[in-house]
Amino acid sequence: MxxxxxxxxxxxxxxxxxxxxxxxxxxxxxxxxxxxxxxxxxxxxxxxxxxxxxxxxHNRFDIDKALQVFDKSARSTVKDYAFWGDAYRHLHQSVDTDWAFGRQNLGSTLFSDLGFDGVFVLDPSNRPVYSLIEGRLQTAAPPDWLRDIPPQLLERARQSASSDEATSRFVDLQGTPALMAAAALTPGTDPTVEADNGPASVLVFVARLGPERLAALGQDFGVEQLHVGGTQADLPALRLPDAAGVLQWVPARPGxxxxxxxxxxxxxxxxxxxxxxxxxxxxxxxxxxxxxxxxxxxxxxxxxxxxxxxxFRDVAEAASDWIWELDGQLRFTYLSERFETITGLSRTTCLGRPVDEVLTSDQGPLSQWFKDHARRANAIVQCNYFAGDGQPRICRLSVREMEGRGYRGTASDITEEVEARRRIEYLSQHDALTGLANRSRMQEFIEGKLKATPTLEEPLLMLSIDLDRFKPVNDLLGHAAGDQVLNQVSQRLQQCLRSDDLVARIGGDEFVLVVAGMRSQDEVESLCRRLIERIEEPFQIAEHEVFISASIGIAMAPADAILAEELLRYADIALYEAKDAGRATWRFYAGDMNARIIERRQLESDLRHAIKHGELRLDFQPRYRIEGQRLAGAEALVRWQHPQRGLLGPDRFIHIAEETGLILPLSNWVLQHACEAAASWPEEVMISVNLSPTEFQRGHLVARVKAVLAETGLNPARLELELTESVMLDDAQGALVIMQGLKALGVRLLMDDFGTGYSSLSYLRSFPFDGLKIDRSFVGGLTASGGDHSIIQAIVGLGRALSLTVTAEGVETIDQLQALGAIRCDEAQGFYLNQPMDAQAIKALLGARDPAADTTPH
Known part of the structure; x- marks a missing residue:
């Protein structure tokens, strides 16, 4: 002490x-x-x-994404119009203003429906030969607009014609930013038009980024007050490409x-x-x-x-890295305690051992690396080692030389970082849900196969597969169940192919198979049959058994195409044909399929023209009360008086109208003219109008019906709207809300084609119907003692129990009418009673009938 x-x-x-x-x-x-x-x-x-x-x-990214979508949509639209044989014939080889503007092939709908402020066609010498400004035909092209069309844009459009591509550019148009999309006029795939060898004319679409368009873009992507600016220093700004202007917006301030x-x-x-x-x-x-x-x-x-x-110990052991030292012979002389925690290896065992016995590198022996690189400042090397549990790990060494006494530094474990990077690389080539190849990987795979030059004897097959009846799985069981189905479908597809073939998922329920080595059509059809049979096997999802099918389109290289994009496009065309043929089947691509698509596009263009220029007409199918055979009403039937094809029934054009969005103006025309005609009829005579399921999805149906009733003055109680069961199948809850809105207007609702669906009874109990119409397939087989007689009798009884008016369609004989009267069916219509008639004939029929006496119609 x-x-x-x-x-x-x-x-x-x-x-x-x-x-x-x-x-x-x-x-x-x-x-x-x-x-x-x-x-x-x-x-x-x-x-x-x-x-x-x-x-x-995030706002800046959303705006940039919105501009990309806007640009891509404009290029796609101008490409559809430019790569068209009729456009090449009528606007390049000659200039037919009546075809373009009069028949609305390139008319005012480009402004009213698609929002293009300017449409120009410039001949090979860049002189304007056709000009539209805000949907109005210009006799002389406005120089202010043409001056702002960059010559480089026109040149790129002509150069891109060979690759079936359009081009675009943002410009400053009279002080307002605008997008110009251009494409050279070519015959496309139309075999009836022969292209000349001279420079091509160019079709230019111009869409100005005015306040309304910018506000709509901002609203779609959650950006507040998007506008053309650059003068407000306190607001963020985004410069448009090509120095076309500056956009500003009011950013969110969550902080x-x-x-x-x-x-x-x-x-x-x-x-x-x-x-x-x-x-x-x-x-x-x-x-x-x-x-x-x-x-x-x-x-x-x-x-x-x-x-x-x-x-020092606390700092060394609290760090996430471990510290090491090597002597001049590159043997470990020091390892911090964190070495054992992180690696699971013993410090005692590793001390004194050469670095090459503990760590390895993809760059060669570490002893050589230290001699060549360790003298550099901030020297770093990535190493591999086996941890104490035997698992491979990866670390990064930071190295510093100790003036001839060896080396020291730190080591960081980066195993998770490297695995994450590998995962990102994997996801860039594969679908995240199913693990199949994505579109990018599929493109690389096909191009590699095409470089091997497939032959007619051993072609390369592309199968485009789309699942049938998949949408109800998502709607009824939820997207999680849909994801399970997609995963099981991908596994089944892979099981049907060999290891060197490819299965890719390129969309929601769209798959592409790339197969080589099929020598005959029988082999291909056998594969298609096997694929469909496997997909049609039941899927067990939770407590539900799910059934779907598939349609397949087939294209082959080199017989159909030798480019990957064309091969995919032809397979999609064949897929469309398979779906049109009834689904759950397959179709090989054929040249006439493309011709049918061109004809369909022409019919769509003609229908757009017909709606605007009065080529439609209405016929009326009378409907009678069976008791006393009194006229109860008439059903409006639309016809199209085509100038070349003659009189067309609705089966020729209604499906086109539904797929292209023309069903809304077409339905407006039918509803308007039917109500106008019925307004002059006797008060007790009803008018029936058929509705498309598409109108329930995006048609603002209640507001449209209300507006027509107000304009024509028709009593709402005299209007009957007929709809099929498919309306409820797509969105039952949404359909119920719309039907309740229609009932609030006072109109009547009828279920058409009753008996052909699988759940009509539940719909009759849940939805506000006033009547039902028995499908003509039951009436056609009606006899006094047949099965259809019992079915119709049951339907009539069901209608009476639910207080619904029951109408039989397709009555063609006196025996059918008498049988319907015997089972007390309420109403009937058909050729025996009266054929469809035009407006003048229905007026004559109504004028000739005596309300006080029974009549016998024929």
């Missing part, structure tokens, strides 16, 4: 030193806590500002609320902290004055050394 005693003369100095140390320590802790408090406040402000920046960056809520709380915490610090400082100072001063300077030095060593 003597050597630990302290000279009395040193005691005051020691007490003073202890007191100063205590005060300094407390002051340091206080400053540290104050720094932490200030750092917390600074981090809070940084996070708030970061949230604002992230919100602004402001965080600051308002949290900063006052931090202030209160800071005040409490200051009071506690002052109290602790006073108590610690008093305690320090009472401390024993028997520690000499040697012991204090030892304590300081121990504290320093302890701090």
């Amino acid at each position: 003597d050597n630990l005693s302290v000279d009395p003369e040193q005691r005051p100095a020691t007490r003073t030193s202890n007191l100063s140390l205590t005060r300094a320590t407390l002051l340091g802790c206080s400053l540290l806590l104050l720094a932490i408090f200030l750092l917390t406040s600074g981090l809070l402000i940084y996070i708030a500002l970061g949230q604002n920046r992230e919100a602004e960056a 402001q609320q965080l600051l308002v809520l949290v900063l006052p709380l931090l202030g209160i915490a800071g005040l409490v902290f200051a009071l506690m610090t002052a109290f602790i400082l006073r108590r610690a100072t008093a305690a320090a004055r009472a401390m024993d001063a028997h520690y000499n300077s040697l012991q204090a030095s030892r304590w300081a050394l121990a504290a320093s060593e302890e701090r």
